[in-house]
Amino acid sequence: MTEVPAGVLPPWRRQRLLETAAREFAAAGYRQASLNRIIRACGMSKSSFYYYIPSKQQLFELVVDHLAGEFVRELRIPAPEDFAAEFWTSASRLLERLMALAEREPLFTDLGRMFYLPGAPAGSDTAVGTALAAAEGWLDRTLAAGRAAGAVRDDLPVELQRHVTFAVLRAFDEWTLRHYHEFAPEQAQRLVVAQLDTLRRMLAPGTDAG
Template sequence: MSTSRAASLPHQKRDRLLRTAAREFASVGYERASLNRIIRACGMSKSSFYHYLDSKQQLFELVVEELSDSLLRQLGVPDPQEFADDFWRNARRLLTRLADIAEREPLFTDVGRMFYLPKAPTGKGTAVDGAVAAAERWLDRALEAGRGNGAVRDDLPLDLQRHLAFAVLRAFDEWTLRHLADLDSAESERLMLAQFGTLRRLLAPLQEPEEGE
């Protein structure tokens, strides 16, 4: 949703606007977020803001799109086939990396919360919808590759398997973001390991029982 006008924002002003808006949306929600408060905090005039963006919704879309892309770059998400070459080690590494980034950089915690805000623009064609769809496509390809090399069970339809895995990921993500302020490092680590264990029990091939069991 980034427009050519928004792209012309000087880098320092753009970064401040994205950070300020992400904090505002995450703190008070989409409906209560104040565009005037964001503009004032950034030291911008209204005319300057509207030179680059048309509305609060367009700002929300820009924040989600740009900060989600920035998070993905920091995560260094591998190609699905490369990921599946060592599926479970890479899964644990990726979850650990995500937890480390969230703890170190509150900005990404803010944008994560934006995905779950009531009445925020999340329908078809929005930045949230695009980010979720891209994550689902990546997960589909990773699961398919993992099924091909035996790291992932293949007794379920692929789309159902992806739906279940994505539901687990989103449930852990939403709960963690809501309670992050109450979690210390040790609790965050235990939660990440529980998330990894839940996914592994859900997706790893079923172990054949030993004879006589």
Template sequence: MGSRTVGELPPRRRRALLESAAREFAGAGYQRASLNRVIRANGMSKSSFYHYFDSKEALFDAVVTEAGRALVEAVDLPDATELAGPDFWDRIARLLDQLLALAERGELFTSLGRMFYLPDAPAGEDGALSRARAGVDDWLTRALEAGRSAGAVRDDLPPSLQARLALAVLWAMDEWSVTHLPELDADELGRLAAAQLDAIRRLLSP
């Protein structure tokens, strides 16, 4: 039985609550995150909070779901099949640039990135985090298929093996970048992103 929301806040108050919850989860981790701090920061009582969310997990799932949806909308994410063309790597580079820009100015998206790698986050298959990771994996796998069909990605490995290798490398790069983001200025972050894209191209290009 999954967690659930039990009411609906006005949009502006809901966004403020989810943003403060994202900061709390990203900074303290799931288990140590304090609902009391989130509730106080939003001028709510416990009874009013539990009118809208039945648990900490329900709040966590709402943050992941809505921040993830906002991220997809902010980068205007194309369907992976649309990448099948001669500009495959150029389009991947432009998408990476958009994600970098959001990381530099969007605290909600930075917090979401940290939440993806919390060791104590809810890990159930029906949870928002598991669904989000599965969605990312599915998009990346289909993007690889599009790159193969366009001749931009090597085809000398079985597709399933190639996908596992690429996903493992991409998730490792992302986790390192999210963890070290506070230590990097804009120039360093840009150079790191360029180096990561170059490493992926060398891994995958024919």
């Protein structure tokens, strides 16, 4: 991942820059995001901004890397082995915490949208690529724990099962983020329940997805 020398910014200015940039990227998209708007909103001069962050790509990388770290800490994602005892109950609790966190901190919703922006840096050596690889690795181990506990079907190779499950979760995530503002809290909760039920019918042994 590209090294960004923004650590030398004063903490309060760095935080304001990250939050402002996240809103701009999420609202305007990667290509249309304006560094001038970000700079003005932060009360910085162009020379000061470019001294610390030379490009839009490096700003994007910094925002994703920093906010993804904050998101993981706030969400308190269980270790894969913690799913073994009550797999679907644990999955439900995690989704509930995810929705509560999105409701409490809109900045994380902006972060989520940044993962789906056309033209945004998304290769394996980028902040987005690193975060997605970590998520896939966690899902792989979680599914393995569920299979070992008998809570997840084992008639597919685990790698294929993870690939399909990750694709479905990303589809849920992208659609929900795009339409999040359209839902009242109780509607959002019903949507989470329906998504989890879809996953259960797809993954639990002895269920009929049709």
